[in-house]
Every structure is written in C-alpha cells, then in structure tokens.
Amino acid sequence: DLTSNVVVPDAISSPTSRRTLPRSSSSGAARVAVTVERMPPAQRLQWVEQQLGPYKGLINSTAKKHRIPPRLLGAVIINELADYDIKDKGQETIFSTGSVGMAQINVHTAIKHKLVDVREEEIRAYIDQHYAPRRIPVVIPPNARGTWDILTDQEKREARQFAMERIVWFQLNKPEYAIEAAAREASWVMDQMNRNLHRTWQRSLLRGPID
Secondary structure (H helix, E strand, O other): OOEOOEOOHHHHOOOOOOOEEEEEOOOOOOEEEEEHHHOOHHHHHHHHHHHHHHHHHHHHHHHHHHOOOHHHHHHHHHHHHHOOOHHHHHHHHOOOOOEEOOOOEEHHHHHHOOOOOOOHHHHHHHHHHHHHHHHOOOOOOOOOOOHHHHOOHHHHHHHHHHHHHHHHHHHHOOHHHHHHHHHHHHHHHHHHHHHOOOOHHHHHHOOOOOO
C-alpha cells in the first residue's frame, strides 16, 4: 500500500523534474522557489506526502481494482506533479485537449484508450446544452427528441467530438477521475508489454511478464 512512510521520493529525483514550487519559511512570510530535484530528501518526502496524502486511500483502492502496485500508480502521478508548470495550469483553467489534471493525461489519449467513462446520455445532454446553441441556428421540430435527431451524420461526428473532448477534459481535472485514468493507462501499458515480451526493448529490460 501507499502509506505515509512508504512513498517513492526517488521517482521524482530525476533531472527532468522541473516543477518550481513555493516553500514557506519557518515564519511563513518569505517564499523561496525550489525545484523538486534539488530538494533535500526529507523535504522531498514531505512534498510527496503533501501531494499524495489526501488521496492515499483512493490510490490504494484504485490500484487494487486494476491489479497494479499502488507505489507504481503513486509514482506515475507524483512524476507528473513534479513537472507541473504554468502551461499545465493554463490547460486546466481554459479548455484544452492537452495534458490535464493531477495525472497530466492527454484528453485525446483518454478518449482513445477509454481511460474515462462517458455515458451516451451525457454526450447528448452536452450537445443540447452547449453545441446546439452555438452551431445549430434552427428550431428543433416538435417531433424531434433533441438536437441529435436533426443533425446530419457529419454534424453528429463533429458534435460528438466536441462533447467528448470537453466532458473528458472536465473529468480529468477531478482527482478521482485522474487517478482512475492513470491506473487504467498503467494497466494498459503493462498489458501491452506482456503481450510483446519478444520485442527487443522488452527483452532488454524485463526478465519475464510483469505481474
């Protein structure tokens, strides 16, 4: 399990971790910018605890559901948080199909690999509320059940993509959806590696299937 004293500080010690973070002094007045990889081990561990602490239970239960190590899921998320910058913040504030949320998962990747569940009724409702007012300058006939019934096939494809991207973006910005999506992605990667153990890359790094 991912416990308070068993986290993965080494997972963010790589020079590629560039997140600049504010640190309060003992008085709480001055704030000094430090990068994660330059933090002393104790401070880095404290930072990891602050980031993942509120979600330990969710990370453990989600990892168990997808049969992946909780420490792996925690490491995936903490590495993304360590790389978080102002661009990432912007993509979470204003709609973007880039990487968003605490696990920094790309919206199109989430859609392609079904990392987020979106119900058909959610899509139709979003189209009625947000797509139709912008794109469909007609009155819906009385016998139509909604905007969907009056769209052409091309318009339906555009409307579905419009709705899916925004619904998934909104969900990935919520920790519970981001953690679930990260677990699904990690499970998918592990499955793909196990299916291709004969490949050069896997043979050079793995001694056998990943449990």
